[in-house]
Amino acid sequence: MPELSKRTETFTDSVIRRMTRISNKYGAVNLSQGFPDFEPPRELLERLAEVTGEDFHQYSITWGAQNFREALAEKQSRLMGVDIDPNENVVVTCGSTEAMMAAMMTVANPGDKVIVFSPFYENYGADTILSGAEPIYVPLYPPEFNFDPNELEAAFRQKPKALILCNPSNPCGKVFTCDELKIIADLAEKYDAFVITDEVYEHIIYAPHKHTYFASLPNMWERTISCSSLSKTYSITGWRLGYIIAPPHIIDVAKKVHDFLTVGAAAPLQEAAVTGLRFGDDYYRQLAEKYTEKRDLFLKGLDDIGISHTTPQGAYYVLLDISEFGFDSDLDFCEKLAEKVGVGAVPGSSFFRENVNHLIRLHFAKRNDTLSEALNRLSEINILKK
Numbered sequence: 001m002p003e004l005s006k007r008t009e010t011f012t013d014s015v016i017r018r019m020t021r022i023s024n025k026y027g028a029v030n031l032s033q034g035f036p037d038f039e040p041p042r043e044l045l046e047r048l049a050e051v052t053g054e055d056f057h058q059y060s061i062t063w064g065a066q067n068f069r070e071a072l073a074e075k076q077s078r079l080m081g082v083d084i085d086p087n088e089n090v091v092v093t094c095g096s097t098e099a100m101m102a103a104m105m106t107v108a109n110p111g112d113k114v115i116v117f118s119p120f121y122e123n124y125g126a127d128t129i130l131s132g133a134e135p136i137y138v139p140l141y142p143p144e145f146n147f148d149p150n151e152l153e154a155a156f157r158q159k160p161k162a163l164i165l166c167n168p169s170n171p172c173g174k175v176f177t178c179d180e181l182k183i184i185a186d187l188a189e190k191y192d193a194f195v196i197t198d199e200v201y202e203h204i205i206y207a208p209h210k211h212t213y214f215a216s217l218p219n220m221w222e223r224t225i226s227c228s229s230l231s232k233t234y235s236i237t238g239w240r241l242g243y244i245i246a247p248p249h250i251i252d253v254a255k256k257v258h259d260f261l262t263v264g265a266a267a268p269l270q271e272a273a274v275t276g277l278r279f280g281d282d283y284y285r286q287l288a289e290k291y292t293e294k295r296d297l298f299l300k301g302l303d304d305i306g307i308s309h310t311t312p313q314g315a316y317y318v319l320l321d322i323s324e325f326g327f328d329s330d331l332d333f334c335e336k337l338a339e340k341v342g343v344g345a346v347p348g349s350s351f352f353r354e355n356v357n358h359l360i361r362l363h364f365a366k367r368n369d370t371l372s373e374a375l376n377r378l379s380e381i382n383i384l385k386k
């Protein structure tokens, strides 16, 4: 048989999605892969039902249906404080996953370097490899997951083509402050690099923290490729709707990449999602309140059990410290946790460049009764102690 491509040799299948399969095998409450078990907003579902009887069953315009791009541009112009043109500044993609891959392929040539903060969302490793780029990892130091500006500048001195900025951040729940973003912005300008953002958790922020869109910082619009999606904001991870927002000369290239990668996002789903994009600001406030309640419930439960954990500023993940359980491998720990305790988690090592083996990630985008059941099971976690 001929050899398969070398391109994929340096990465494994997704650990996150593998943990979902393991959770299902043991009937565990799956807090590994980050998706909700509650319904999307009713208005979206009602519109989706109507759309099936309307004329949206063929390809939409490859870079996104006009109606969707207009609604998106209006919403994001309002929030980002920049004037986004639906025809010049937007490509609609199949989730932020495709947006990030298309953004990488738009800016990076094989051999180019790209800065990635560690811990990082696992897709970025594969994105860099598949686009031929080489990651330069810059550590974020717990407990606040701050970076060292000198280490960041040392990475920029290697002349990277871009920096990937996940804000709010998965898995560490960091929300970058304006001062931190300003340091990144100054370095991006000084060393003439792009910034590719992943802002899928832009609306899941816990007070007093605030989300700042990188593209809205002075002089940053020209060099920022903003990626995000509707997955988390409207609880529709299965609809696979995302987007890139950027200046026209970048969008022209991203359109080509996207066209040949996927042709386009699902036309009926784009049409139904317009309803969500037209929601008023109250919707986003209520979403943040709902997640704040879930975060508080979950963290209090973990405190009552006595497990030490991070406190997220945004997104819906928490890292648990499993040092005291005596496991050499966090992957083994997660398998045992699913099997013996009945809760699905992700080994922290899949997010870190550094040799980190003492953390596991749980998410709390679940109904309160699911979270209570998970906490109930986690109260037995000490049976795993060696």
Ligand SMILES: Cc1ncc(COP(=O)(O)O)c(C=O)c1O
Binding pocket: 034, 094, 095, 096, 097, 098, 121, 166, 169, 170, 198, 200, 228, 229, 230, 231, 237, 240, 241, 242
């Ligand atoms: C940081 C981050 N980016 C992107 C994604 C995937 O987003 P999408 O469903 O839009 O592809 C996730 C999903 O968990 C994520 O955590």
